[in-house]
């Protein structure tokens with residue numbers, strides 16, 4: 001029986017394996033074949049449990065080929081591929097948060113070769129990386145100066161380390177948050193070598209708590225936006241303006257970690273009414289204000305720090321800055337996104353397109369998909385109402401009315417799996433009545449692909 005196991009070379013000559021070897025490194029393919037043969041050998045030695053159907057040479061060869069094929073298919077799914085987001089979460093962190101505007105994508109493409117990331121082409125000299133981006137961010141936010149790093153978590157570490165290492169930073173007990181993915185503020189303070197000085201209580205903190213806790217070793221006061229949860233009831237905490245105006249020595253910085261990156265007008269109406277915004281934070285005189293590029297700002301992943309020049313200069317001089325600087329492609333994408341904000345063209349940012357899409361348009365899109373599926377057997381499609389959420393750890397209580405298609409098939413989980421592994425992948429949400437696809441988060445230029453993806457998934461179960 002062991003002699004019936006195929007040789008590696010023989011497996012490599014199989015047409016489907018040869019095809020696979022054209023698109024993946026041959027050495028990896030050989031490794032998979034060896035592993036598969038070794039497993040079969042062990043099972044044969046074990047008495048051939050479960051191998052009755054493959055116990056002749058051609059059966060064993062087929063089993064190895066099938067395993068290589070399935071590994072190749074699994075590998076393909078793991079490389080980056082487009083996904084249709086039917087989850088109803090606009091900034092789905094697992095799906096890459098904000099989809100980028102066309103202008104940002106073009107700018108990133110242009111910057112991907114040689115580009116003037118650190119060269120002043122007019123003067124022919126070296127220039128500062130991100131100089132124009134900083135200027136545009138200042139124009140947008142009204143800040144004196146700005147720096148950009150890889151993400152807001154990085155910005156938090158940079159700020160704490162550059163201005164408070166070896167000293168303490170005062171924070172309200174109600175703001176010691178876990179942002180997600182295990183990113184907990186107390187740990188960040190520790191990693192940055194900064195002593196955490198908690199004041200107030202979970203539900204109530206006052207300005208005098210900060211004033212009274214301030215000592216010679218205090219470097220800063222920080223306010224952190226509770227982005228991903230809310231406190232209600234008997235709660236109080238100072239506004240950023242109150243913190244800025246409070247009694248404190250001049251060399252103590254007030255830091256505002258806004259996170260979610262809402263840039264709109266203060267006290268905007270509707271869903272953004274309770275969201276802290278960058279512009280009022282800068283106006284209030286906060287020394288440093290931090291926010292993410294890929295949440296409500298609608299750009300690529302980045303951490304943007306704006307504020308007073310003296311503090312931003314300290315960040316720029318920090319050795320951490322060099323370790324956290326974004327690459328040219330990100331800088332180009334962010335620059336294009338900032339330009340769109342400056343030009344008031346929010347409608348070109350996919351995040352706002354999703355957010356502001358009218359129910360009527362979503363209804364029409366859902367009906368169109370339903371109609372295309374009307375003659376597909378074993379598939380019951382209905383159009384209904386649902387609620388989208390913002391996601392990305394932002395605005396946890398906000399629900400936006402939306403329209404979904406609900407697909408019910410005999411085997412809903414297998415159907416959902418086939419949708420995920422199809423091309424393009426579609427991710428929906430499992431509900432009691434079937435699989436739900438929220439049309440608000442399906443990007444307009446992906447709507448046409450949805451019906452075909454659904455048909456292919458039904459056919460595959």
Ligand SMILES: *Cc1c(COP(=O)(O)O)cnc(C)c1O
Pocket residue numbers: 151152153154156179224225226227228257258259260291292293302303392393
């Ligand atoms: C999201 C968030 C962060 C982390 O931002 P990333 O860009 O994801 O690193 C930090 N602080 C607050 C308040 C946030 O909401």
